[in-house]
Structure formats: C-alpha cells, structure tokens
Amino acid sequence: MRGLKVVTIGGGSSYTPELVEGLIKRYDTLPVRDLWLVDIPEGEEKLNIVGNLAKRMVAKAGVPIDIHLTLDRREALKDADFVTTQIRVGLLKARAKDEHIPLKYGVIGQETNGPGGLFKGLRTIPVILDIAREMNELCPNAWLINFSNPAGMVTEALLRYGEFDKVIGLCNIPIGMRMRVARMLDVEAHRICIDFAGLNHMVFGLNVYLDGENVTERLLALMVGEKTPGLTAKNIPDIEWEPEFIKALGVLPCPYLKYYFQTDEMLREQQAVVKEQGTRAEVVQKLEEELFELYKNPDLDTKPPQLEKRGGAYYSDAACSLIDSIFNDRRDIQAVNVRNSGAIASIPAESAVEVNCVITRDGPKPIAVGDLPVPVRGLVQQIKSFERVAAEAAVTGDYHTALLAMTINPLVPSDAIAKRMLDEMLEAHQAYLPQFRQSSHSDILD
C-alpha cells in the first residue's frame, strides 16, 4: 500500500511542529509519505520557517515523510487522504479586535462561543466551505479534520451548507479534561474514560470512569477546593467553582462553562489581565514571535518545549490519534464534533455536537447518551441556536441574521449593545467579510 498524503491548511502556524512530531511518533502504524503544508501569500515567510523546521525534524527522526510547502491549495489537495485546517483568517490582529472591541462594551470577547467567536466564524466559515468544495472535487475520499475555531460553529456550517460530508471538528478540551482528571485521581490517563456530550467548548463529562468503575461523584468531591477543576486551556482565568454548585450539577463541566456561570468574575479578571498584559491575542502574538525566532534556528530539529506554553496542548495528540484511528480502523472512543444523529436527544439530529464517537475507517460513529442533564440543556441549546444563526449569517452575509446571532449570545447583555458591537466589528473586520459587502446594510460598512 502506498503511504498517506496529509495536507495541512494554515501550515505556517506555530502549532505545526506539534503535528509533525505526532506523525513522526506514529510513523510505524501511520505511514505518512507526504505532508503538504499550505498557506496564503501573507503567510509565506512563516510557512518557510516552519516548513524547514519540519524538514529537519523528519530528517532527524529518520522517517521517510516528504514535506511539501506550497501556496497552491488545489495542487496540495489533489488526491489527499487527510486534510487538516488550522487557519486564522485575519491573523492574530483580527483576534485582538475580537477581544478588544467587546471589552469596550463590558462584554467578554471569547473567541469561540462569544461575540469574538461570532466574528471569527464570519471570517472563517466561507473559507472552510471553499476548501470543502475543492475537496469534493479534488479528493472526495479524504477526511476534512478542522481545528479552526469556533470549531462547533464551523462544523455546523459544514454539515448544513457544505457539499462535502466527511468532516470532523476537533478540539483539545476533551483530551485535556481527561488528562486533568487523571492527575486529580493520580492515575495514568489511559485508565480514565469519560462520557463526553455537548457542544464544542460546552461539553460535559456525564460520567467519569476509572478502570470502568464510575467515579463521578468521588471526582466532583475532589474538585471542591480545587482552583481549576477540569481546566486545561491556558487562556481561561483560574476562578474557583462554588463547590456546592459543582456537587449540584453532578457532571464534570468543561472550563469554558465558567464564562456562563461565572460571567461577572470572568469579565473582571479579563479586564484586569488585559490592562496588565494586553489581550490573549497580544500575549499569543508575542509568544509566536518568540517561537518563530526559535524555529528559525537551523540547529533546531525537534519541537521546542516552549511551544507548550502556547495553549494548544494535546492538539497534536488529538489530531494524530484521530487520523490513526480512522486509517487503522481502531474503533476506539474519541470525543469529536460530528452530526448528532440522535446521540443527544434535545439537539436536532442534523446539527453538530461534540460527543464520544467510535472512530472507524468509515469515520466517527456517535454514541447515544439519551439526553443532557436538565440543568444544562437550556444553555447548550442557546449556544446551538447561536451557532446556527451565526453559521447562517456567515453564509448569507445578512446583517439582520448577524445581529440576531450577536444578540442571542448568552454573554451579550442587550440588543442595543449587540448592535453597537456588531457595527463596530463589521467595520473593523470589513476586509475579511466580503459576504457582507452586498448586504442591505452596506452603508454600515462604508
């Protein structure tokens, strides 16, 4: 059998060495022959830096993976087996605006399920839908594995508006929660299994098992007094959960839940941090610059440990595990973003959910969980409504639909503030939102 062709769009990302390391480690069972790193002209310099590091890494490891660097996406996609997308339309400068502008209005930006996430989605979805269209033409048997945030909204858009069905949205939160639980219980991670269900960045561990035994209650009790239960992401402030609340909730929350159940505290924390260090985008910007300085070093031929500060822990693991399980038909369980198909009762069957799936060569098959606990069902539905309306706005470029998405976001306190934020953000991101130019509100954009 010939080796695999893997294509990474947004290949100039600072995360790429993680992926390369993962592929090297798994080479024996996942024989990748060609890794194509694709980027846009603006990203060419970074692509070359990262690409050359990748070449040194495979050379050092002695595995016969060919690294290809290109700005020609169609050439790369041709006959691909797996396509991963880790794009950032508008780069970190756009993310900084996603975070800064809402804060001016006393609102958390939140680049996935918040107002910032809305704009990240509006910029990203049309590009990913284009990629899906090209895949349908150039590599119809490949799998599209999307890491680009907001991963839930992007998957929703791909499932509802895409011409290409073999799509999986991937996030490092579930794997991070599992690692964290393992540390809390002081056991190896492979002994832990969690029934994940919900949406991207709004996922719950319905049951936690240690060696197959249900230890959920014990774990929730351990979380009392813990400062950062279930917390994995570098970008989420450390605020203690109210212990009685966690006990009452009865399921393991993902760290992003704090945005909704500790809104005030999170906002104040974020405002304080921004005052001191700038937005997360600006922090990351600096980290990235430092990383690329390191990457340039012609003697560097392994992933530098500094990359771990970047916040994408386990991304590579998540991605390589997924590709490996598909390729080898491993039938193991991973939590990914896929079409619901009834796995979660109160979410529409055709919508995207983040849920435990059996990963087969035929793709992920979601495990039915019945329904989410009553207390969180409403909030989950609200985020799903937000994702659906936002995805529609991204595709149609309709101003009113975008306003609706903004207003119904649970972090946004009023229709008036929604409108003001929306207008300012449409203006600020105008270069990356061509679909809104023909809109009836084009005056807003001029």
Next chain:
Amino acid sequence: MRGLKVVTIGGGSSYTPELVEGLIKRYDTLPVRDLWLVDIPEGEEKLNIVGNLAKRMVAKAGVPIDIHLTLDRREALKDADFVTTQIRVGLLKARAKDEHIPLKYGVIGQETNGPGGLFKGLRTIPVILDIAREMNELCPNAWLINFSNPAGMVTEALLRYGEFDKVIGLCNIPIGMRMRVARMLDVEAHRICIDFAGLNHMVFGLNVYLDGENVTERLLALMVGEKTPGLTAKNIPDIEWEPEFIKALGVLPCPYLKYYFQTDEMLREQQAVVKEQGTRAEVVQKLEEELFELYKNPDLDTKPPQLEKRGGAYYSDAACSLIDSIFNDRRDIQAVNVRNSGAIASIPAESAVEVNCVITRDGPKPIAVGDLPVPVRGLVQQIKSFERVAAEAAVTGDYHTALLAMTINPLVPSDAIAKRMLDEMLEAHQAYLPQFRQSSHSDILD
C-alpha cells in the same frame, strides 16, 4: 341544569372584584349559582371586605349568584365545577423580599422567571399541590385554573408531581399583547388573532393576523420607534427595543423578553425606580391599601376604576372567557398553559407550555406550531430547565436542587452570587418553606 359552583382560593385578593364583574357580565351564558371565596386566617379581614363588596355587586346587578366566604377550603371545594387559585404565600411582604434581596447583588428579582420567581415558586407550589390533591378527592370533575405566579413553573409542577390532571395555567400577557396589537393597528381586538407559543412570560406571537391576513411584518415595522411594543404589564419598565433587532427576530416578543435581551438597561431602570418609589411590591402594597379603603365603602357596588392601575388588566376577562368556553364547549382559541404534547417541537412532550389551544368542554387542546424560531429556542429551553429544576426543588426541598435552579437562571451572573442570594432568601422566607427544614442544609435555615 343546576348552576355552577366556582371556588376562588385566595378570594380575599384585591383582584376579586374583576372576577365578580366578569361573572356578572357573562351570567346569561355562564350561570354561576355559587361563588365561594376562600382564604386563610391571616386574610380574613380582607376576605370580608372583598366578599361584602362582591355581595353588593351581585345584588346591584340583580343576578342570583350566591357569594360564600370561608376559611374552610375543603368545604368550599366539595363538588366544585371550577376552582381558581390566586394565592400569594407570604403576601406582598414576601414579594418585596423577592425583589429587594436580588437587587442587593445587582440582579433583577423578577417575580416569575427570575430569582424572585424561584422563591415565589418554592413557597407556592406545595400549597397548590395540596389543593390539587384535595380536588382529586372532593371535586374530581372540576377544572383547576391557576393564576398564581410563576404560572409556568406552577403548571410544570402540577403536571409532573400533581395527582390531578385537569389543570390550566392562565396569564394575562397574551390577551394584553392582542389588545396592544389592536391599538397599534387601530382595529377592534376581535379582528386580531395571534399564533402564540412559548412558555409563560416567555411567549412569542409567531404570526399576527388581521381578519385572517398575516400582518406580522407590517406590525414589526410599526414597533420601530414605539416605546413599548407588545407591552402590557404595568410592572415592566418602558425601554425601547432596538428596531433592527425586532425586525431580525421576526416574531412578536412578549414584554418579559426585555429582561433577557435588555438585561443591563432593565436592571438600571429597576434600581432607579426602587430608589425613588420602593420595589413594585411596595408600590402594589400601597395601591392595595388604597383599594381596600375603597372596597370598604358600603356604597360601592361596582368594580372601582382604580383597580385597573393594579396591573392585572384582562385577568378577569381571561379567566371568565376560559371558564365560559369550557362550560359552553365554545371551541375558540385561547393561549393557556397546558401539557405540550408535541405542540412545540423542542420542548418535552410532558412539560408545560403556553400555547394557543382550542378550548372545549374536554379542556384545552394545544395547536401544533412545529417549532419556535431558532434564535429563541435556546432561551426558551433555558427557562424551561429553570422551571423544571425549580419545581423539583419545591417538591423535594433539596438545597442543591434549589442552588442549581438559581444558578442556571439566565438573569443570575455566577454560581457564587447564586449561592449567596439563595442562602439569604432561604433564610428570609424560612417561615414559608417548611420543605427545606429537613434538608441536609438545615443549618442554613437556622
């Protein structure tokens, strides 16, 4: 056929003259022979004042309705045909606490779907479940028509935990919205028909018809610039909707929606009003005192016009219309709170919803609307989750369940604030929450 026996629990309420007036007006088709006004010992004085006014009203009108005043609920319920409940456990003093305490934490109290409503529910539900139990024994063929707020939560509790199925929750909001729409379009109200669907105080007019023609879009356009679209309730501040948002929403919102889509503005307005005039409870307290002064006047033998300021406009109309339509099998359409049975797709079939029903002698039959618009589906689900968890807390007296209900309420900004409000309110209302005394958190209550 013998005349009807109607029982009003909480008969000493200042609203009672509305009801009496309604029954007098409809006497020809709704021959009530006995109206029993029931109250508790603490309310005896008011009961006598209101009851004597009621007697003078029927005497003046010349209709043979016998008014009975009693503190013996079981005697009253025996063989009743219709039982209405308009109780206020803890009286207006408790309501004042429901409003005051949350405001101390920067949270809107909101006596139906907010933290205040949670406590009103915790106090009210056990009493109404008792009434349902007695009805099952003493008048199993009667209908229970509940006006007591939070009407949605109470109906949910009756449907899930009650032993008595013939229950209908009633609210004046839908009828008020219809009246308001009629005024906006400058037509008589009977020419307007609205497809109502949602939950109590979270209901939407999906379509608005004038003489059967769909005029929704035209109406939403009229709302632009209006200060109080759809506003009926005296207790909700007048804040303008963002016109673009209303257009985007595409359906007629009920006034309570402002609490969720104009949270900040509503809070500020409420804080200002309270500073100036005290809480709504205190305003109402004063109005009530004035009303009872009027009611005492032995020359008064009709409903005094001042009652209309009280905020319960159309309640009598709503109640009498409903009783009349059941009794006469009128098969007209009214929006009431009943078991969903699939009428609204994304709400569980066994939950309570507020939806257009055909009113028959066999009770209300809900009209299927398919589903609510995507943008509001999440918020509606969230209120439904709140109602369900709150109803469970009311029945079980479980502290953690109550904390969950408080925390998931969309007006509550964090788990920590939820806990502090909950603890203070449990303490403040302790006399009316016997079910929480045996709770594992009884220390909180001592």
Next chain:
Amino acid sequence: MRGLKVVTIGGGSSYTPELVEGLIKRYDTLPVRDLWLVDIPEGEEKLNIVGNLAKRMVAKAGVPIDIHLTLDRREALKDADFVTTQIRVGLLKARAKDEHIPLKYGVIGQETNGPGGLFKGLRTIPVILDIAREMNELCPNAWLINFSNPAGMVTEALLRYGEFDKVIGLCNIPIGMRMRVARMLDVEAHRICIDFAGLNHMVFGLNVYLDGENVTERLLALMVGEKTPGLTAKNIPDIEWEPEFIKALGVLPCPYLKYYFQTDEMLREQQAVVKEQGTRAEVVQKLEEELFELYKNPDLDTKPPQLEKRGGAYYSDAACSLIDSIFNDRRDIQAVNVRNSGAIASIPAESAVEVNCVITRDGPKPIAVGDLPVPVRGLVQQIKSFERVAAEAAVTGDYHTALLAMTINPLVPSDAIAKRMLDEMLEAHQAYLPQFRQSSHSDILD
C-alpha cells in the same frame, strides 16, 4: 368585496352536482361568483353534461354563480381563490385494473392504501404536482383542496415535492364516522365531536364526545353486535368486528382498518362480490352511466337522489365546509390532511397526517394529540412508509422504488408476488405512467 372564484379540476365528474348543491346552499356566507369546471379533452362530453346541469341548478336556485366550462386549465386557474381537484387519471377503466390485477394474485386491490392505490398514486401524483406548479404561477394565494385518492399519498407528495404550500387533502371518512356515531347514539351530528388522528383511510377516533362529555367507552360497547361500526363507505364489505378486539383497541377505528385486521375475510368477500357483480370500478361505471343519463335530462335542475348511491356521501359537505371556514375564518374543527408539525408524535413532523385542525383564514392548524395508541402506531407507520416510498416512486419513476412500495404494503404477502403484480400493472397502466418510460426497467414497459 368581489365574489370568489372556485375552480374544479376534473369538473366533468359525476360528483360535481354535489359540490354545486353545496355552494348554492351556502351562498349567503360563501359568495362564489365564478365556478370553473375544467376537464381534459377525453372528458369533454361529460363536462358538458354535468356543466349544463350545474347551470340549470344555479338558475333554479336563483344565485348569481357563473358556471364556466373549459379544457384550458391555465385559463381557469388564473386568479382563482380555491382550486379543488377530483381527477381520475385513466378513468374508471384504470381503476378496474387496479382492482382486478391484484385479485388474480390473491391480493386485495384497495384503491387507496393497497396495490391499487399505489398505481392510482403513480398516475395521479405527477398531474397534481403540475397543477400545484401552475397554481404557484397563476394563483399563488389560492388554496388547493385535493379530493383525488389516494389522498394521503397525494398530500405527502405535494408537501415533499411540490412547489406550493397551500394544500389540503380532504376525505369524507371522518365526517362519515361522525354521522354514523350520531346515528348510533341517536343524537344530532353537531352534538358529536371526535378527536381524529392518523392517516388518510387509517384514521382513528381517539375520543368521542357527546356535548363535550367523553362517551368513547359507551360507544365502543354499542359497537358490539353492530355489523358495521364506523362504516360509511359504500365500497367496504360489511364484516363484523370481533367485539372483544374493539373493546381492547379502545379507540374508534375507521372502516378501512378492516383491510388490515380482517384481511382474509375482506379478500374472500371481495372475491365473491367480484365474481357476482364485477369490481367496484365496474359497479361504479354502471352507476355513472346511469347518472349521466339522468344528468342529460334538460328538465333536471337539482341534484338527483341517485347520486348518493355513488359512495361520495358528505364529500360536498366536507369540501364546502372547508372552503367556507377558510373564507370566513370560522376557526371550527375539521379533520383534514396537512403537514404534521408534531401534532402526532410518532409521524415525522414534515409528513402528511389526517388530524383535527382548527380551520382559519390562514389555513388549517393541526391540534396536537401527543401520540397514537401503541397498538396501532406500527400499522400507521407502515402505511406512512408506503405513502412516502410510493410518492418518491411517482416522482422519480424509479422501478426499484416502486417495487419497494409494493412489497412493503401490508396487504402484499411476499416480494415475489409484489414483483409480479408490479410488472403486470406497470404494463397495464403504461399509457399513464410516462415517468417510468425512461426507467432502467423500460424493457418491462415495452
């Protein structure tokens, strides 16, 4: 206001005098100005006979309804208010084949939900979809009221494949069941109300009310010993239900249910009848010839009583009531075929059902019944599957889809017999099935 324009496609039908009589009777509240009777060239002679009778009828009645006879459907449809379809593609000759051919294989033909109904659907659906397309262009505000059988399958096809949404399928079975119940209880029909739910010719009376009181049990007891419970249609043999079964069922069955729960007896009865009198199509053919002889009589200026033998009792009533209730926004309850929208839980929301609706100017609004009784849920689902697959076959002309529809029909005993019947019927009806000519199995049709 100008009078209404009503268009009847298949206007040359022997039923038309029923409709004309109904419109005359209701003229005061339903002011029809123009009645257009449309037919195809083959039907021109009958159209003229019936049309002239219609003209004499309105003249005699002294109402200013203009009767127009035409073969030009587009001219007729232009600006219509209501369009009724009562077409019979292939005429009674085709129906005779629908009945004869299955009997050769020991199978009941059954022109609605049986193998005969499959072929009637394959012939009829493309024509009705054409009419819907033309209405979308020529009279987009009109309502399409379809009487043509199989009414459930046709409504399913219109809802799934049509470009026109204002469609209602109409059947005389529910009104006939109500009349029958009134006779059994010896009361006037208007005092009876039945909660109808199910599919066309597979509808159930979930509850029966007399003056609003639930008398279902009493009625089912009356059916014991009755030879023809719920029986209305002239074309269904009189076989006694097993009394214990009816009691166990607990709901009022429609007469067509006998085809599924008395299959053997119905088949034997039908075989005996056919031997003696020919198929129902042939009986009807003779009746029709006699009727047209009567209609020709220039002295006849009212509906002749002989028409009632024809089997379409109450069709006119059903149709005129429906039109009247829409036009006058009467909000009364009628059982019609519409999109389910959740009214019946176990049928897909987007499928057609026959269910009680409130009839408004905005069309019928289905009343939610929760779910059908468990015992009949499966059979109903099976007929729905048959309708869906058959509708798909009618639209696509796909041989395998047609074979599937035939095989899954509950009256068909095996795949082998299904194939043989299908092939013979495709051949026999080939002139009326143009969509199957390009099929991969076109050899079968040559």
Next chain:
Amino acid sequence: MRGLKVVTIGGGSSYTPELVEGLIKRYDTLPVRDLWLVDIPEGEEKLNIVGNLAKRMVAKAGVPIDIHLTLDRREALKDADFVTTQIRVGLLKARAKDEHIPLKYGVIGQETNGPGGLFKGLRTIPVILDIAREMNELCPNAWLINFSNPAGMVTEALLRYGEFDKVIGLCNIPIGMRMRVARMLDVEAHRICIDFAGLNHMVFGLNVYLDGENVTERLLALMVGEKTPGLTAKNIPDIEWEPEFIKALGVLPCPYLKYYFQTDEMLREQQAVVKEQGTRAEVVQKLEEELFELYKNPDLDTKPPQLEKRGGAYYSDAACSLIDSIFNDRRDIQAVNVRNSGAIASIPAESAVEVNCVITRDGPKPIAVGDLPVPVRGLVQQIKSFERVAAEAAVTGDYHTALLAMTINPLVPSDAIAKRMLDEMLEAHQAYLPQFRQSSHSDILD
C-alpha cells in the same frame, strides 16, 4: 482479584456445553472461578447430566472452574458477577403447541415475533422479572444477560417493568449474519463489520464494511441468486429473496424478515415440513434426546460436534464475548438488545432495540444510527408495538391486552382468527400462565 462467579439459569439446557467450552477457551482473560448451573425440579435429571459433562470438560481442560449444580436459585445468585438466563418455561412441549396451534389456523407460529412468540413471552416474562427482582436484592452489581426468546420482548419487559437496570438481551443472529457475510465475501470474519440496527429478529445491516470499506452494494449484488442470503438460523426455511427487492431494499436483511416479506411461501414451506417431520419443536426434541444420550457418556469430556445441529451456533461465542468485553472493558462493538436512548430515531428512547453497542465495563453504550430506512420503519414499529403490548399483557395478565397483542401481530390475518388462537393457546398453556387466572376472562381458562 478473586475469580468471577457466573450463574446460568436454565443450566440443564443442552446448550450449556457450548457455554462451558467458551469459558474454558477464554479462561486466561476471563478467570471464572465458579459456574453455577441452576434449574427447576422438573429439570433436575438433565441438570445432572449436563453438569457432570461440564465437570468433566473443565477437568480435561485443566482450568480451575468450580461447577455447582443447584435447584436453589437464591443461593446461586448471591454475589454473582454475571447471570445468564436460558430458560424455557413449559419446555419443548409448550413450544410444540406454540407452533402447532397457529398452523391449524393457517398462521405461522414463529416462536419469537409471531403468535408462538407471544405465548413464549407470556410464560417467560414473569419468571425473568422475578429473577431480576432477586438480583436486585442478592447481586445488585451483576449483569443479567438474557438469551431466552423472545429476547426483544423480554428485554422490553425488563426495561419497562423490571426493578433492575443492568440487563442485556442477546441473540446469535447478528454474529451469524457476520459469519455468513464473511463466507460470501470469502474473507475472515474479523475483517467484516456491519452497522446493525433494528429489533431482535428484525435487525438490519445498514452498512457492511470489509476492512473499513463500505461493500454493502457489492454484497447485496452477491445475494442475487443466493438461496439463503444472511441466513443463519437452522429453523428458517430456505426461500430465495426476489433479487430486485433486495437491491431495492438497500440494506442487509436478517433471515427472520422472510416471515414478513415472504409470508405465504414461508407458511406453505412450514406446513409441508411439519407434515413430514413435525414442528421444529419436535425435531429439536428428538435432537435433544440424542444429545442427552451422548452427554451421559462418562467418557465424553468435550463438547460433542452434534450440538452444532441444534441451531444455537455462536450463542456461546456471543455470550462469552459479551462477558469478556464487560469484564475487561474491551470497548469493542457488539450488537445487543439494550435501551434505545435515541440510537434509532423512530423507536421510543426508553424501548429496547438491537443495535451496535460499544461494550464497556459500564455496560453497552448504543451507537446512534439516525434512523432506519423508510421502507422498513413501519414494520419495525409494528413489531415494537407488538412487543410492548405483549410485555404489558405478560405483566398484567389482562385478556384484552393479550388479544390486542395477538391481533396486531403482522403474521395474524384477522381479529377473529386472533381471538380463536388466543383462546385455544390460553387454554393449552394455562399451567404456565398464572397471571391470567384472575383475569376477568378466567372463564376462558377453566
């Protein structure tokens, strides 16, 4: 860790050596310390014969499994880890009646989803519910694995009426279909994976994969001309599918589907076979007698090859695999009968389905398949209705409910025949149906 305690109720069955062989083979990973074989007094002789063979088998194999023979079920259940049930209430004599009586009425008996299955269920369900109650008390952490037919109906009864949740229904049909597919494609079975979904004995292979590649279409084409596609069970006559129908169906049918889609042919075949050899029960009776003669041989210390004729191929494999996967938390995929939980859209969430599950230490977790193909959805629903009504009849002993179950069975042609069969079978099985003795129809039973 101590070894496992496995309890087999109905341990005197001729199948037991299969199970013993399976446990011996897997001893290394599935360390069973105690195997308790339980039977009733009437079965004591067989229990001893089989039990002694089992003892010789483990001795020969040299594994330290202790075999315990007992008539005291409670003693056996105490602290069990796994309990399997393979009981036959009324023995093969009762089965013979289940088959003979329907044939007299021209109806296939069918011991699972037919009239025979109804009676097998009525006899078996109360016994299994008793076992579940005892397990709840004596071994609440054990798993109940039921093989007794009708496995779907029994699982439905356990889930709806049982006090014990850890129940799994097991059938050898899915594993048999997989073996058969492997033979048809001439590959090893482990390379084949099938997406199973449906009900017990009404299960479909929605997709068939070879090494992860979807080969469904290719396989269905292979079935053309095959005499026994998907056929595994010895007891189902070999009749060819109509090739066009299989192609149209598009999914792999289980052999039992022939009863519904080849009803006539199956009936004739069965009648012919019975004439020649007696019913399957009688054939099996003879086989069993021969087997027990063999088992008595004190020199026999392995499973005799003759057992394979008995028809339970793969049962041992299925059972041991399931126990092994639970014990070792293997997370592999097996098709078993469990609570649906949304895995199959058109079946109620709380009903039993047969569907692919991931087998974990925490039990089977069903994989969501969305929905079954439209063409079979109705038939599946009908069997589910049959199972539900039959389970209710088994628990309540209500005559009318039993009549309903019999009449709605798709193999039963009419209500009259249903009643006659029911009455004769109630009489014939009266000794094993104590719950029907107090029924209002007790006259029938005297």
